[in-house]
Amino acid sequence: MSDPVTFALTVLALLLGAAVLTALFSGAKALTSVAHVPLVIACGLSALLAIFLVSKVAGADTPQFVSAPVTWFAAGKFAANFTIAVDPLSAMMLAMITFIATFIAVFSSGYMRGEHGEPDAGYVRYFAVMSLFVFCMCGLVLANNFLLLVGFWEGVGLCSYLLVGYYYDKPSAAAAARKAFLVTRLGDTGFLLGIMLLWKLGGWHTDLTALFDHIAKNPPPTEQITAACLLLFCGAVGKSAQFPLYVWLPDAMEGPTPVSALIHAATMVTAGVYLVARCAPLFALAPDAQAVVAWAGGITALLAAFIALAQTDLKRVLAYSTVSQLGFMFLALGTLGAVSPVFAVVAAMFHLFTHAFFKALLFLASGSVMHAMGNVIDMRRFGGLRTVMPTTHLTFLCGAAALAGLPLLSGFWSKDLVLESLQFGAHSGHPHAGSFYLLMLVAMLTAGLTAFYTFRAYFLTFWGPTVVPEEAGHHAHESPSVMTVPLIVLAAGALFVGIVAEPFTHWFSGFVGRTPSIGLAAKLAGAAEVAHHFNWGIAGVSTLLAVGGVALAYMAYGAGGPERVPVPLAGVFALSRNKLYVDEVYEGAFVKPAEWLAVMARVFDLLLDSVSRVIAAVPRLVGVAVRPIQNGLVQFYALSMALGLAVFLSFVVFRAGR
Structure with a gap:
């Protein structure tokens, strides 16, 4: 069992087995209350295996292991193979997904119960679909064949539909599930067309390693590879909720809050970012496609941050924040040809890595609030909860500070790496280098807005006089330990995972940067290697923006109580609260x-x-x-x-x- 491929296949087997076993519980009422156990055990064991897998890949001379091809289906000369690839990029994603999924599963076992501890009516269905989702997401990051990747890609989409519409008898939840499914299908149409075009350009290969090698040796015309990359990016735009297809993600908050923490913060919505990073050798040959990726990310980051400013639903604030932070990741990926592809991909993936911890934490903390408030999540109806829910308060504060990019926390280090990639891009010889100056200003403005809306939500929820809605029975209290322990673990990650992984040890960049496909992209792009040295100038400006945003939020909301919008800003807040009327348009x-x-x-x-x-x-x-x-x-x-x-x-x- 020392082969990394065997470890990876074992992870997939554990998760699929958990899904099947949990589904069998639906026929036995006596087992309903323990339906969460297979998912918790499978995710916990998978996380241990994935962490051990990371150490195996890190110590390997050749950090890529590809499974022996097994024919999935064949037609004439065409054959689609079931192959998985374990390299630093997929190993890191596998470890992150399984680790965070473990604690979300534990949290869910408490969240999906009533006030007296009785399981929800759909308790078994919830954990069966969650198990299937984690299996599909792990399969997606391990797939070494485009058709296999599409299969898992659609699998996570199906599971998202089922979980967003978990409360299917609720019209708004059913509508949100349909919206998520249909909007992402628009992007997937382009994704499939891109795969077909790449099949032709890549010597009729669908295996990623073979396709990349063929295109590296036989570069197609620029306009054709650009078209293929843009079509692939359509899939990323849909899955990762980028402009103009971002509108499904805020509505997806109709599902249970742990679903938002897992699918819409830490895993599925990052699939588009992972896709572009995995296909770096293709994007390295298409400068115009890189520019589209960067601008899509910049527009989305600023647009979503603006809409988050005045939202009153705590979960929707976090949803728009997720959309905005995904835009940050695409901003970094858009500099792939301007700076070293290694630097650009590492910057994007490092922000993805840290974001998974603090955003999952924030969603779970909001779920803890919602659980205590009788399912009320409107910030106008509660406040001053720091004395009522001290653990939830402190962990939410850790996540908020990391998201805002306050110094020394995880979000601070990863956000600065993204800003640094934009700065390098602006001073490069890239055909679109001039646009990176403007995109850097967009990123800076977004960082300031992020700090403001994050702490606006924090102060409205936890500061001021204690206000509890009548749905909570006027006896709100802290969530049980099965929910607070995962919050504490993720809070530790939000505080320390960034500083441990990168700025001084450079472990993350050294590990992920060894991915062979990223190295191939660097060779094809011909960009000079850029070493990461901490940029005090960027850090200083971003710190001022973060502290300034927090200070403004404190002056406006630190006293608690009803929100008071200054008259000159009433129009701005109205536009934000109405989501710029994009849905109406x-x-x-x-x-x-x-x-x-x-x-x-x-x-x-x-x-x-x-x-x-x-x-x-x-x-x-x-x-x-x-x-x-x-x-x-x-x-x-x-x-x-x-x-x-x-x-x-x-x-x-x-x-x-x-």
Whole structure:
């Protein structure tokens, strides 16, 4: 079992086994209360195996291990293989996913119970789908074949649909699930077209390692590889909720809060970022595609940060924050050809890594608040909870400080690495280097807004006089230890994982930077290698922005109580609270025309159906008219023939006589 591939396959087997075993619990009511156990055990063992796998890959001379191909399906000369690849990038993702999933599973075992500890009606279904989701996400990061990757990609989409719509009898939850599924399908259409184009450009290979090698040796025309990269990026835009397809993620907060922590903060929504990082050799050959990635990330980061400013739903503030931070990751990936691809990918993946800890923490802490407040999550209806829920308060504060980028915390180090990549890009010889100056200003402004809206939510929730909604029964209290212990563990990660992994040890960059595909991208891009040295100038500016945002939030909301918006900012806050009316614009520009088109198609279908029925009725009526002469008597048929012959001969004789 020393082979890294065996470790990875064991992880997949454990998670799939947990999903199947949990599903079997649905037939036994006595086992309902322990339906979370398979997921917790499978995730815990998988996390241990994944961490050991990281150490094995780190110590290997050649840090890539590919499984022997097993034919999945074949048609003629084409064959799709089931192959997985273990390298530093996939090993890091595997460890992060399983570690965080373990504590979210533990938290869920307490969250998905009622006030008296009784399991929710869908308790078994919830943990079965969660197990299947973690399995699909791990399969996605390990897949070494585009078609296999698509299979797991759609698997996480299906699980997201089922979990967002977990409360399916609630109209808003059902609508949110449909919206998430349909919007991400738009991006997936481009993703599939991109894979087909790459299949042609890559010598008919679908295995990633073979495809990358073929394209490296036989670079296709720039416009074709650019088109392929942009089509792949469509899938990333949908899955990672980037502009213009970001609108599904805030509505997805209708699902249980641990779902938001796992799927919509730490795993599924980062799949698009991982896809671009994994396909770095392709994007290295397409400077225009890199620029599109950077601008999509910059626009999304600023747009989502602005919308988060005035939201009153605590979970939606965090949802828009997730969209914004994903934009930060794409900003770094967009500099792939301007700086060393190793630096750009490391910057993006390091922010993905730290973000998983503090954003999962913030979502779980908001779930703890929601659990104590009788499922109320509107910040206008509660406040001053720091004395009522001290553990939740302190852990939320740790996550908020990390998200805001306050010095020495995890978010501080990873955010500065992204800003540093933009600075290097602005001073490079990249065709779009000039745009990186503007994008760096966008990133700086986004960082300031992030600190403000994060601490606005913190102060509204935990400061001021204690206010508890009536749904909580006026006896709100701290969540049980099964929920607070995961908060404490993730809070430790939000505080220390950044400083341990990168700024002084450079362990993260040294490990992930050894990924062979990233090294190939560096060779193809021809960009000079850029070493990371802590930039005090960028750190100073980002610190001022973070501290300034926190200070403004404290001055406006530190006293607690109802929100008071200054008159000059009323219009700005109205735009933010109404999400810049983007949903309304989409409704008028796309949804309503599509509905009218569907109505017209239905009318046309009914009309066409009616015409076809009329046409079909004509021979039926003729048949009814002539049916009486078909009586089955042979002598009658002979008489009819004789009479017919007589009439015919009479007609001939008559014509001849004339």
